[in-house]
Amino acid sequence: MARFGMVIDSAKCVGCMDCVVACKTENGVPEGFNRDWIEYEVQGKYPSLHMEIRSERCNHCNNPPCVYCCPTGASHVHDLGGVVLITHNVCIGCKACIASCPYDARFIHSDGYADKCTFCIHRVEKGLDPACVSVCPTRCMSFGDLEDPNSEVTRLLQSRNHHALMPEAGTKPCILYLV
Amino acid sequence: MNPVSRRKFLKISAATISVAAAGSAIVKGAEALGNKSGKQVKGVQKIPTYCDICFWKCGAIAYVNDGKLWKIEGNPDDPLSRGRLCPRGTGGVGAHYDPDRLKSPLIRRNERGREEWVEVTWDEAFTHIADKLQKIKEQYGPEAVALFAHGIGGNFFKHTLKAFGTPNIAAPSFAQCRGPRDVGFRLTFGEDVSSPERTDIKNSGCIVLIGSHLGENMHNSQVQEFAEAVGNGASIIVVDPRFSVAASKAKFYLPIKPGTDLALLLAWMNVIVREGLYDKDYVQKYGFGFEQFAVELTLYTPEWAYPETGIEPELIRLTAREMARYRPATLVHPGRHVTWYGDDAQRSRAIALLNALLGSWGRKGGFFYPVSMDVPGYPYPAYPKPQKVNVDNPDNKYPFAHEAITTGIRDATISGKPYPVKGWFVYATNLIHALPNEAETIKAIQNLDLLVVVDVIPSEIAGWADVVLPESVYLERYDDINVEWFRDPFVALRQPVVESPHEQKPNWWMAKKLAEKLGLGAFYPWKDIEEYINHRLTAAGLSFDELKKKGILQGSKQPNYFDEGVPAEFSTPSGKIEFYSLQLAKAGFDPVPKYNRPSPGPPGSFRLLYGRSPVHSFSRTQSNHILMDMTAENEVWINADVARRMELKTGDYIRLKNQDDILSNKVKVKATERIRPDCVYMVHGFGHNSRGLKYAFQKGASDAQLLTRYVTDPLMGGTGMNVNFVTIEAEASHG
Numbered sequence: 066m067a068r069f070g071m072v073i074d075s076a077k078c079v080g081c082m083d084c085v086v087a088c089k090t091e092n093g094v095p096e097g098f099n100r101d102w103i104e105y106e107v108q109g110k111y112p113s114l115h116m117e118i119r120s121e122r123c124n125h126c127n128n129p130p131c132v133y134c135c136p137t138g139a140s141h142v143h144d145l146g147g148v149v150l151i152t153h154n155v156c157i158g159c160k161a162c163i164a165s166c167p168y169d170a171r172f173i174h175s176d177g178y179a180d181k182c183t184f185c186i187h188r189v190e191k192g193l194d195p196a197c198v199s200v201c202p203t204r205c206m207s208f209g210d211l212e213d214p215n216s217e218v219t220r221l222l223q224s225r226n227h228h229a230l231m232p233e234a235g236t237k238p239c240i241l242y243l244v
Numbered sequence: 245m246n247p248v249s250r251r252k253f254l255k256i257s258a259a260t261i262s263v264a265a266a267g268s269a270i271v272k273g274a275e276a277l278g279n280k281s282g283k284q285v286k287g288v289q290k291i292p293t294y295c296d297i298c299f300w301k302c303g304a305i306a307y308v309n310d311g312k313l314w315k316i317e318g319n320p321d322d323p324l325s326r327g328r329l330c331p332r333g334t335g336g337v338g339a340h341y342d343p344d345r346l347k348s349p350l351i352r353r354n355e356r357g358r359e360e361w362v363e364v365t366w367d368e369a370f371t372h373i374a375d376k377l378q379k380i381k382e383q384y385g386p387e388a389v390a391l392f393a394h395g396i397g398g399n400f401f402k403h404t405l406k407a408f409g410t411p412n413i414a415a416p417s418f419a420q421c422r423g424p425r426d427v428g429f430r431l432t433f434g435e436d437v438s439s440p441e442r443t444d445i446k447n448s449g450c451i452v453l454i455g456s457h458l459g460e461n462m463h464n465s466q467v468q469e470f471a472e473a474v475g476n477g478a479s480i481i482v483v484d485p486r487f488s489v490a491a492s493k494a495k496f497y498l499p500i501k502p503g504t505d506l507a508l509l510l511a512w513m514n515v516i517v518r519e520g521l522y523d524k525d526y527v528q529k530y531g532f533g534f535e536q537f538a539v540e541l542t543l544y545t546p547e548w549a550y551p552e553t554g555i556e557p558e559l560i561r562l563t564a565r566e567m568a569r570y571r572p573a574t575l576v577h578p579g580r581h582v583t584w585y586g587d588d589a590q591r592s593r594a595i596a597l598l599n600a601l602l603g604s605w606g607r608k609g610g611f612f613y614p615v616s617m618d619v620p621g622y623p624y625p626a627y628p629k630p631q632k633v634n635v636d637n638p639d640n641k642y643p644f645a646h647e648a649i650t651t652g653i654r655d656a657t658i659s660g661k662p663y664p665v666k667g668w669f670v671y672a673t674n675l676i677h678a679l680p681n682e683a684e685t686i687k688a689i690q691n692l693d694l695l696v697v698v699d700v701i702p703s704e705i706a707g708w709a710d711v712v713l714p715e716s717v718y719l720e721r722y723d724d725i726n727v728e729w730f731r732d733p734f735v736a737l738r739q740p741v742v743e744s745p746h747e748q749k750p751n752w753w754m755a756k757k758l759a760e761k762l763g764l765g766a767f768y769p770w771k772d773i774e775e776y777i778n779h780r781l782t783a784a785g786l787s788f789d790e791l792k793k794k795g796i797l798q799g800s801k802q803p804n805y806f807d808e809g810v811p812a813e814f815s816t817p818s819g820k821i822e823f824y825s826l827q828l829a830k831a832g833f834d835p836v837p838k839y840n841r842p843s844p845g846p847p848g849s850f851r852l853l854y855g856r857s858p859v860h861s862f863s864r865t866q867s868n869h870i871l872m873d874m875t876a877e878n879e880v881w882i883n884a885d886v887a888r889r890m891e892l893k894t895g896d897y898i899r900l901k902n903q904d905d906i907l908s909n910k911v912k913v914k915a916t917e918r919i920r921p922d923c924v925y926m927v928h929g930f931g932h933n934s935r936g937l938k939y940a941f942q943k944g945a946s947d948a949q950l951l952t953r954y955v956t957d958p959l960m961g962g963t964g965m966n967v968n969f970v971t972i973e974a975e976a977s978h979g
Contacts (some may be wrong), residue, residue: 077471079459079489081858082874083331089870090315090337096873111883111917112499116492200317202328202464203471 068127069146069184070211070239071198072218072227073120077205080105080118084197084206088122091185091196095175100182101197117244120197120206123170123182124230124238125149131162131171140179146210147239148186153178167234184208211239284311292319292795294726294736296718297332297339298861299395299417300440301726302464303796304329304336306719306741313340313719313742321796323465323732324440330462331859331874338870339700339717340742344938345867346702346714347746356689359707359935366749366757373711374761376694377408380666386410387632389667389694390653396738397715398671399724400755401698403624405669407759407767411630412665414648416678419962425582427644427960428592431825433605434815437578438614438729444804445469445577447609449570450479452563454505454595456579459489462858463580479570481563483508485853486881486925487918496563502851502923502966503585503842504553509594510839511549512564514541516601521568523603530812531600533824533835540824540836552841571602573609581856586955586964589644590837593825597837600821606812612804614729617797619784622776624767638662642961643831649961651679651954657688667694671751672715676704677863677929680951680965698751701867702936714748716740721750722773725780725791733799735784737777737791752776833959845969846903850882851923852968854947863929863948866940877944879914881925882972887915890972900924900970902950909933910975911945924970 080103088100101122108115129149132140139156142149151162156178163171163179174180185195189208193199198206209218218241221227225243232238288309295302295316303322307314316336320327329336349369350361364372380388386409393401394415402413417423417439426436437443445451446469458470474480474493482494483505491497500508516522517538527534546557553560567574576598582588596605604610636652637645638661657665668689679685689695689708697709706712715721723738752773759768770776778788791797803809816822829835845851859865859874866872880900882892892898894915900908909931919925930944950970954963 074475076493077475079467079471079858081331081459081462081467083329083334083858085874086331086335086859086870087315089873090334096869099873107917109917111920112487112497114487114492114497114917116487116489116918118489118492200328200334202330202462202468204328204468204475205471 066212067146067210068212068239069125069148069189069208070218070241072207072221072241072243074205074221074243075117075119076243077203078118078120079203081202083200083202084120087196087200088182091188092183094180098172098174098180100180117242119242121168121230122197122240123149124168124236124240125182125184127237127239128235130165130167130236134161134165136161143186145186145190146184148184150183150186151179151181167231167236286310288314291739291741292737292793293719293741294322294738294795295329295333295336296395296397296723296738297336297865298463300324300464301396301728301736302329302333303736304333305795308741313337319795321794321798322736323730323734323798324728325464326468328464328468330464330467332462332861332865332871333464335859335868335870335874336719338868339865340719342701342867342869344702344936344940345700345717345746346706346712346748346936348714349747350712352710356695356710357686357708359702361712366747369711369713370758370761373694373696373758377667377762380693381408384664384666385631386628387412387630387635387663388665389669390414390635390657390665391669391671392416392650392653392673392675393671394673396726397718397723397751400752401669401671403767404755404759404762404764406627407764408762409628409630411634412636412648412653414636414650414653416650416673416675418645418647419649419651419960420583420678420680420965421581423583423645423647423960424588424957424962425578425580425592427589427646428594429578429596430646431589431593431644431816431828432596432600432822437611440465440728440730441578441580442611442614443575443577444609444612445575446472447573448473448478448575449573449609450481450567450575452481452483452567452574452576453490454483454577454579455584456577457484457488457490457855460858461580461856479566481566485920485923496559496566498555498559498563499920501552501554502853502920506587506591506594506837507544507549507552507839508555508560509591509598510541510544510837511546511560512567513594513598513601514544515546515561515564516568516598517541519565521565522601523571526572526603527601527823530814530821532816532818532820532822533826537597537823537836544839552839567602570609572604572607574602574604575599575610576602576604583957583962584964584966585842586957586962586967587840588962588964589957589959590834594837597823600823605821606806606810608805608807612731613810614731615733615802615804616729617727617733617735617784617799619725619727619735619780619786622770622780632663635663635665637961642957642959645960650675651956651963652961654679654684654688657691658684660691666692668692668696670695670697670705670709672699674699674703674705674863676708677946677948680948680954680963682949683952698754700748701864702934703863704932704934707934707936713754714746715754716744716748716750720744720748722752722777723750725777731804732801734796735781735786735791736796739792843967849903849969849971851966852900852902852947852950852970853923853925853966854928855925857927857929860927860929863932866930866932866943867937869939872939872943875927877912878927878930879912880945881914881916881919883919883921884915884917886921887913892972897975899973899975900945900950901973902952903969904952906950906952907973908945908950909942
């Protein structure tokens with residue numbers, strides 16, 4: 066079974082937000098909301114600083130609290146690649162998923178349903194990368210099957226140190242950052 | 245605009261053109277797709293064009309879904325975008341849908357700057373402009389009209405105004421941006437760095453960035469190559485008072501005291517010469533005046549530079565050796581917006597000299613030699629010869645200015661000397677934000693009989709205009725073809741993807757109509773721009789139909805480096821790389837750059853620094869809703885300790901007050917470790933005060949408003965603008 070994930074090289078990322086813009090136009094994300102975003106994590110004291118820049122979004126967790134807490138079944142795990150999706154017309158906008166997500170990845174769409182990153186499943190089904198991955202000028206993002214030992218994402222994880230966000234939450238996130 | 249001397253042998257004959265590999269299946273040409281004409285194609289269409297959100301001109305593919313613009317991606321065949329646009333290009337969709345766009349031609353109906361207009365027809369607008377221009381011509385001569393233009397879209401207005409008889413055509417990209425760099429490199433190598441820059445970043449082993457914030461400054465190809473170099477393990481050295489994004493990728497970060505870069509450059513060269521680390525063969529073969537240069541450098545030890553720059557001598561030595569270790573694949577980046585302190589041409593020359601020591605000019609990983617396709621210009625009649633010399637640089641006061649100086653035209657407009665300037669045309673450049681000292685710009689405007697502004701949005705300069713001409717955004721128009729100078733030769737097409745939603749028109753149409761109104765129709769022998777483009781392409785043996793389908797046509801590979809066969813010729817007086825410049829000495833300037841300590845600000849003030857956001861271009865994208873959803877206002881970066889002392893925290897609103905008591909709009913604080921305590925920083929382009937920009941109105945603060953002072957570069961007239969100081973004023977209403 067495929068298990069889709071992303072591997073993002075934070076050493077190459079410049080935080081330009083092209084991933085955010087591309088998601089917006091690709092998916093028609095309404096004004097005032099974004100499905101992905103940039104985080105800067107700065108450590109140290111000037112001028113001895115370390116900064117990690119990360120493109121963040123729904124982690125499509127292997128252990129997704131948003132799916133478990135959804136009272137209607139709108140939030141679910143898709144057959145293809147274990148992607149976490151929301152069936153809009155089944156969602157009642159109760160916000161339980163928003164409260165349960167440790168990554169703050171969800172928002173209530175202006176049409177009333179919970180919304181978030183879909184890994185651009187409509188593109189992935191056609192064999193394309195998610196929009197954010199395909200536009201990135203630094204080519205710092207890779208998308209693929211984390212279970213496939215020959216995939217680019219697996220190869221990258223084997224070759225470099227990496228970390229996930231909030232592993233202590235026990236969500237088993239599928240977005241990993243190379244350091 | 246970029247008169248770089250080129251070598252004849254690189255002219256590529258049309259016969260050598262090979263078609264780029266078809267990386268994308270472009271299915272349709274550019275039939276009109278908008279709704280206005282009633283023509284609407286069902287389904288998704290992909291139309292290639294090139295971007296205009298900045299001046300980089302990246303090849304793009306626009307997606308139109310059921311006749312509506314959906315999204316824009318990079319064109320994989322394009323050497324500039326390599327299939328990936330920057331966030332501004334991706335967000336270009338928002339320019340088409342911007343509700344605040346200029347919609348119809350406007351004529352002022354009250355005093356200037358009140359932004360009160362009467363909507364007129366195009367014919368009324370052109371008649372009004374032509375009448376005024378003829379009157380100016382009769383009374384003062386055609387030279388009394390000046391054009392300020394930015395980008396390739398200005399080509400046809402330049403043509404019309406040259407036909408009218410004026411030589412006074414300028415762009416802020418020279419005296420307010422890259423001019424000093426190009427002068428410094430010309431004086432040294434006999435050629436400038438051009439745009440897009442000839443920096444071979446992807447092949448560099450060591451990249452030195454001096455105040456250049458690649459990654460925040462999203463010049464697409466450069467950022468792509470920078471990330472590639474980082475991925476390849478290149479050694480990055482960043483010199484900046486601010487811990488930039490690039491600094492976070494650096495092996496060495498040098499937190500320099502603002503305004504002292506030249507001291508650091510001299511000390512680096514001192515170490516490299518003293519320790520014999522320079523490329524001796526290269527210097528011997530191509531250099532002129534090295535011995536005198538070396539003697540002048542002896543004073544500038546790292547210990548001398550330490551109190552000036554704040555950079556420890558050992559770090560200066562270490563980084564100098566690091567550069568030497570990777571030479572010639574060490575690129576000391578020339579920067580782009582380099583009008584900082586008024587000594588900018590000499591600082592840029594020092595950067596050129598350091599590159600010369602490292603042997604990086606003409607070498608892989610340093611500076612490549614750009615090539616181009618040979619596409620002849622349109623065979624127009626000869627322009628009338630102006631009776632007066634250019635107004636911007638009287639008596640050749642700035643002897644090394646090789647382009648017109650915007651602020652020189654402004655000075656002449658104010659003083660009437662050397663002769664009066666009574667008409668301004670402004671194309672796609674918001675002079676209120678682009679030039680320092682807004683009051684001088686407004687004073688000049690008051691002396692005009694005519695100010696015409698061509699723009700897509702109601703910018704601040706449009707607010708001062710007598711006549712405003714609304715332009716179609718780049719996604720709605722043809723422009724001149726882009727015959728680019730880059731690694732590999734190619735030509736790119738901008739073509740309409742959708743129709744303009746209102747009365748907007750393309751620049752070529754306006755420039756042609758205006759010329760006809762002025763009785764200069766003979767200068768426009770073509771019916772429309774398609775005929776013009778077809779004529780140029782046919783003369784080069786290229787197919788317009790094919791270019792419409794592909795967006796890009798590539799020529800064959802040509803040599804880029806000396807060791808690939810590029811002749812090592814230098815268009816300097818000596819024919820060599822000039823370590824010691826006799827032409828500078830003759831003109832009364834330092835033949836080897838000398839350091840001058842920058843003036844300190846008033847006690848308790850901070851030096852105001854500014855830069856770029858990756859999601860905005862100048863002051864022209866703040867009404868693009870998609871890009872504003874990324875960054876809707878700018879922030880003032882304040883060192884975290886300073887902020888703590890002043891009891892300020894991130895998100896608080898403040899105002900900045902400069903040394904001349906100019907108070908900014910309210911602006912948010914960003915308290916951060918990422919900046920020195922003696923300066924503050926903000927992104928340029930925000931703080932709009934034009935009432936037409938409803939969405940962008942007073943979001944953030946304008947750095948330009950605070951740049952009341954500038955130091956003019958004595959070599960070339962550039963305006964050094966990092967010489968302003970601000971204090972932080974509490975803002976009563978938080979939020």
